[in-house]
Amino acid sequence: MKNHDVIVIGGGFAGMNAAITAKLNGSEVVLITKQHPLRSHSSSSHSGVNVALNDGDSVEQHIQDTVESGDGLCDSDLVEKLCREAQEEVVRLDRWGVPFSRNESGLLDFVRFGGSSIARTAFAGDAAGHFILQVLYEQIMRLEIPVLQDCLVLSLVISDDKCRGVCYYDIPTGKTVIEQGNAVILATGGANQMFGTTSSAFSATGDGMAAAYRQGVPLMDMEFVQFHPTSLPGTGLVITEMARSLGGRIVDKNNKALSAKSGLKGLELMNRNVCSQVMTQAMTTKDGGNTELFLDCSGIKKDVIKRQLYETAAMLKDLQGVKIAEGLIPITPCAHRSLGGIKVSANGATQIPGLFATGGCSCSGTHGANQLGGNALLDNLVYGRATGIASSDYAASAVAKEVSDSFAEDQRKSLRNLVSRGTSGKDSQTAIRSDLQKVMNDKVGVIRHKDALMEAQKTVESLQDRYDKVGLQKYGGTFNTELCSMVELGNLLDIAGATVASALARTESRGNHYRSDYPKRDDKQWKKHTLVYRENSSHVVK
Amino acid sequence: MEVTLKIFRYDPDKETKGNHSEYAIDVDENATVLDGLMEVKSSHDSSLSFKGSCRTGLCGDCSVQVNGKGTVACRTTLAKAVKKGKDGVVSVDPLYPAKKIKDLIYNQNDFLLEKYKSMKPWVVSNLAHGAREDEVSDSTIKELQRVMSCTMCGLCDQGCLVIAVDEQYVGPAALNKVYRVVMDPRDSSKREKLEFASGARKVWDCTHCFEATAHCPKDVRPTESIFELRDMAIKHGIGHGRPVNHHKSFAASVKNDGWLDETRLAIETEGWFNLPGLLKLGPVGLRAFMKRKAPLPYFLHKKRKGADAIKRIFNKWERES
Numbered sequence: 071m072k073n074h075d076v077i078v079i080g081g082g083f084a085g086m087n088a089a090i091t092a093k094l095n096g097s098e099v100v101l102i103t104k105q106h107p108l109r110s111h112s113s114s115s116h117s118g119v120n121v122a123l124n125d126g127d128s129v130e131q132h133i134q135d136t137v138e139s140g141d142g143l144c145d146s147d148l149v150e151k152l153c154r155e156a157q158e159e160v161v162r163l164d165r166w167g168v169p170f171s172r173n174e175s176g177l178l179d180f181v182r183f184g185g186s187s188i189a190r191t192a193f194a195g196d197a198a199g200h201f202i203l204q205v206l207y208e209q210i211m212r213l214e215i216p217v218l219q220d221c222l223v224l225s226l227v228i229s230d231d232k233c234r235g236v237c238y239y240d241i242p243t244g245k246t247v248i249e250q251g252n253a254v255i256l257a258t259g260g261a262n263q264m265f266g267t268t269s270s271a272f273s274a275t276g277d278g279m280a281a282a283y284r285q286g287v288p289l290m291d292m293e294f295v296q297f298h299p300t301s302l303p304g305t306g307l308v309i310t311e312m313a314r315s316l317g318g319r320i321v322d323k324n325n326k327a328l329s330a331k332s333g334l335k336g337l338e339l340m341n342r343n344v345c346s347q348v349m350t351q352a353m354t355t356k357d358g359g360n361t362e363l364f365l366d367c368s369g370i371k372k373d374v375i376k377r378q379l380y381e382t383a384a385m386l387k388d389l390q391g392v393k394i395a396e397g398l399i400p401i402t403p404c405a406h407r408s409l410g411g412i413k414v415s416a417n418g419a420t421q422i423p424g425l426f427a428t429g430g431c432s433c434s435g436t437h438g439a440n441q442l443g444g445n446a447l448l449d450n451l452v453y454g455r456a457t458g459i460a461s462s463d464y465a466a467s468a469v470a471k472e473v474s475d476s477f478a479e480d481q482r483k484s485l486r487n488l489v490s491r492g493t494s495g496k497d498s499q500t501a502i503r504s505d506l507q508k509v510m511n512d513k514v515g516v517i518r519h520k521d522a523l524m525e526a527q528k529t530v531e532s533l534q535d536r537y538d539k540v541g542l543q544k545y546g547g548t549f550n551t552e553l554c555s556m557v558e559l560g561n562l563l564d565i566a567g568a569t570v571a572s573a574l575a576r577t578e579s580r581g582n583h584y585r586s587d588y589p590k591r592d593d594k595q596w597k598k599h600t601l602v603y604r605e606n607s608s609h610v611v612k
Numbered sequence: 613m614e615v616t617l618k619i620f621r622y623d624p625d626k627e628t629k630g631n632h633s634e635y636a637i638d639v640d641e642n643a644t645v646l647d648g649l650m651e652v653k654s655s656h657d658s659s660l661s662f663k664g665s666c667r668t669g670l671c672g673d674c675s676v677q678v679n680g681k682g683t684v685a686c687r688t689t690l691a692k693a694v695k696k697g698k699d700g701v702v703s704v705d706p707l708y709p710a711k712k713i714k715d716l717i718y719n720q721n722d723f724l725l726e727k728y729k730s731m732k733p734w735v736v737s738n739l740a741h742g743a744r745e746d747e748v749s750d751s752t753i754k755e756l757q758r759v760m761s762c763t764m765c766g767l768c769d770q771g772c773l774v775i776a777v778d779e780q781y782v783g784p785a786a787l788n789k790v791y792r793v794v795m796d797p798r799d800s801s802k803r804e805k806l807e808f809a810s811g812a813r814k815v816w817d818c819t820h821c822f823e824a825t826a827h828c829p830k831d832v833r834p835t836e837s838i839f840e841l842r843d844m845a846i847k848h849g850i851g852h853g854r855p856v857n858h859h860k861s862f863a864a865s866v867k868n869d870g871w872l873d874e875t876r877l878a879i880e881t882e883g884w885f886n887l888p889g890l891l892k893l894g895p896v897g898l899r900a901f902m903k904r905k906a907p908l909p910y911f912l913h914k915k916r917k918g919a920d921a922i923k924r925i926f927n928k929w930e931r932e933s
């Protein structure tokens with residue numbers, strides 16, 4: 071069997087950047103992904119990437135904003151690297167052809183994002199993610215990095231305590247096979263499909279997190295789920311922060327600004343966690359019912375919309391039949407980004423030699439309890455690159471060892487088991503998924519409480535029991551997407567369990583984790599990260 | 613809202629041809645076709661296969677035919693689709709003419725993505741340039757953003773009349789991506805890209821039918837990108853025989869006489885010294901003559917009234933561009 075130097079799982083920003091770096095560092099690289107790279111979740115990120123190049127800005131200021139936003143939990147060395155290397159990363163992307171919008175001098179233009187003290191986010195219209203993804207894929211093609219597409223990675227191949235490859239389900243043919251390599255990078259993105267209202271793509275099902283978790287790798291800071299303040303109710307599709315940066319106001323149905331009502335001047339551009347928490351409180355009536363909030367963009371000029379909000383305007387027109395600058399757009403916070411993930415060091419290494427992780431599936435502690443808008447993409451660039459180099463160096467000195475097909479056979483057996491347990495009864499994987507999304511929305515949302523979290527824990531456990539009883543129509547075959555979503559649901563249940571356990575453990579409020587029963591930050595007990603381990607079938611927080 | 617979807621179902625592991633099945637669903641007012649497919653999967657048959665990822669019109673994954681027309685499923689509401697459906701039923705099929713794989717999944721790779729890749733569509737830049745970004749005007753960037761907003765949804769290739777008769781033609785989506793590179797001021801590989809795009813079954817095979825632009829759900833205007841590529845190729849002295857001759861003769865004829873000299877166009881397109889090509893024109897000319905549709909012989913073609921004004925417009929345009 072061919073042994074690769076580096077196997078990258080995932081074709082979003084982080085995976086492609088890591089693959090490009092490892093290749094340029096001299097490694098032979100293969101990229102495996104369950105969808106074409108251009109279809110990755112990263113394509114929908116709208117706004118842009120932070121870099122301290124604006125007049126009056128400095129790397130020091132960027133560091134300070136990042137640390138303040140992280141609410142006492144950022145690792146300062148990691149923040150320093152993130153902000154110092156931003157210029158090199160963003161300029162490289164620009165040279166490769168990302169059409170970042172320009173100011174009158176022809177240099178990068180910036181908008182101010184929530185939590186930033188100055189306009190620091192380089193943007194490209196309101197489709198930076200789409201452009202960046204395209205340009206990274208162009209470089210993947212230029213470097214002739216082979217892409218194995220429509221391959222759903224199921225598990226890691228660990229032999230002699232080292233990671234030596236992955237086992238995946240080839241969706242077009244229905245075969246379960248092994249790809250062997252010296253180093254594996256997981257860049258599989260987040261898990262926010264466990265929530266009903268989310269900005270995440272269908273693919274964000276925590277597959278990489280679950281694969282590492284089952285091998286004993288801890289997940290770090292899983293309680294910190296960032297909620298984006300302005301998404302469309304029901305769908306979770308995001309109205310970019312740029313809309314608020316350009317003058318969009320959060321208002322009630324009488325067009326009264328929430329900032330005035332709450333006494334928080336400039337609420338729209340406060341950190342996302344603050345904004346989402348204030349909104350959620352305002353949306354809950356005294357008797358426990360709900361009331362609506364809206365975004366009012368009528369103050370934004372037409373030419374500004376044409377330059378910086380054209381994609382958002384088109385989406386609103388197609389989906390809601392409304393003009394962005396006319397009338398009030400209903401909004402609600404949505405689950406946007408899991409800050410937690412596979413615990414990694416500064417260069418993406420996990421505790422298993424040969425296994426690395428980067429991007430949305432990983433957590434190094436850089437962003438602490440809340441991540442500054444525009445820093446996620448930057449993280450994917452800076453740390454995607456660091457991980458690419460580290461994995462490539464590791465691969466160069468590793469000794470390859472043939473792995474046995476028994477790893478694949480184990481996976482084939484467990485997939486076949488899903489069929490043999492039958493499809494009788496009324497229950498279905500889609501019903502379980504929808505119940506999971508509902509409980510995570512209702513009980514593990516912006517404002518949390520012990521009682522609700524306990525209820526969520528119980529429900530997730532019972533959903534796991536239900537999952538163990540529902541079956542598949544068949545194993546294998548051409549594009550058996552029913553099998554794929556079943557595997558993904560299994561991963562979501564695991565990650566939801568880990569998230570709820572972590573949220574229960576942290577008995578304080580900090581950053582994106584707000585507990586109404588512990589409304590204060592408690593540095594004495596909790597100025598630390600949580601680590602959750604899978605032990606037998608429970609989630610143990612340490 | 614209650615809707616009936618009539619969906620193409622096909623399982624290659626069981627059958628050689630597919631069939632349509634109808635599913636009644638109850639969805640939200642603002643639900644999209646993609647939401648409808650999810651609902652069918654949920655409430656009727658979890659084995660239904662289709663593609664989709666971002667749900668917001670940016671990843672290009674979810675294109676299907678809705679009521680026989682290529683559409684981005686996540687950006688089309690069922691409420692709108694119902695109005696256009698036959699008897700209020702919304703039909704959903706895979707994109708034509710891509711090869712069908714399973715249900716609504718079709719071969720995006722052969723139809724679209726491999727063609728894109730085959731055009732070598734990447735910027736070659738000098739990374740040792742300095743610590744700051746290159747200066748580029750915002751208007752150039754804005755234009756680049758427009759052209760780059762292509763999501764590779766494939767709808768232009770579906771509408772393309774050349775692909776309909778020659779599936780090897782690289783198609784408007786891939787050619788637009790070449791234009792994206794050569795129009796980028798940071799790229800240093802323009803000539804190479806233009807030469808490559810001038811090869812067989814590429815930029816010169818377009819028939820100017822504008823179907824690509826008409827089918828595009830964005831403001832990408834792929835047909836215009838092909839025109840721009842041709843202009844750039846001609847400016848770089850890169851030609852591809854007949855189409856370039858045609859282009860030049862057409863412009864020269866209008867510039868000099870104020871209107872088209874069809875005989876001259878036919879001859880100059882083939883080339884004065886291309887004997888086999890010229891001989892091929894004989895039967896065409898004869899048939900046209902029999903039907904009294906033959907244009908005037910070349911030497912009898914007269915300038916039209918106002919030709920001088922037209923020439924001045926040409927000259928001005930040439931000076932300014």
Ligand SMILES: Cc1cc2nc3c(=O)[nH]c(=O)nc-3n(C[C@H](O)[C@H](O)[C@H](O)COP(=O)(O)OP(=O)(O)OC[C@H]3O[C@@H](n4cnc5c(N)ncnc54)[C@H](O)[C@@H]3O)c2cc1C
Nearest residue numbers: 080081082083084104112115117118223259277429430447
């Ligand atoms: C609406 C929206 C707007 C955003 N805006 C911004 C912004 O303005 N600025 C900013 O900094 N950040 C923003 N973000 C966050 C940013 O998009 C993410 O941080 C980033 O996309 C994460 O990239 P990734 O490469 O880690 O993951 P993804 O893009 O999710 O990529 C994961 C990849 O892994 C593959 N994969 C997953 N599971 C498997 C498996 N089992 N087998 C094989 N392959 C697998 C997927 O196919 C995919 O290719 C935004 C996010 C959203 C949703």
Ligand code: SF4
Nearest residue numbers: 762763765766768828
């Ligand atoms: S040019 Fe338009 S129609 Fe063609 S693939 Fe791109 S977005 Fe789709």
Ligand code: FES
Nearest residue numbers: 665667672674686
């Ligand atoms: S799902 Fe991404 S464009 Fe429709």
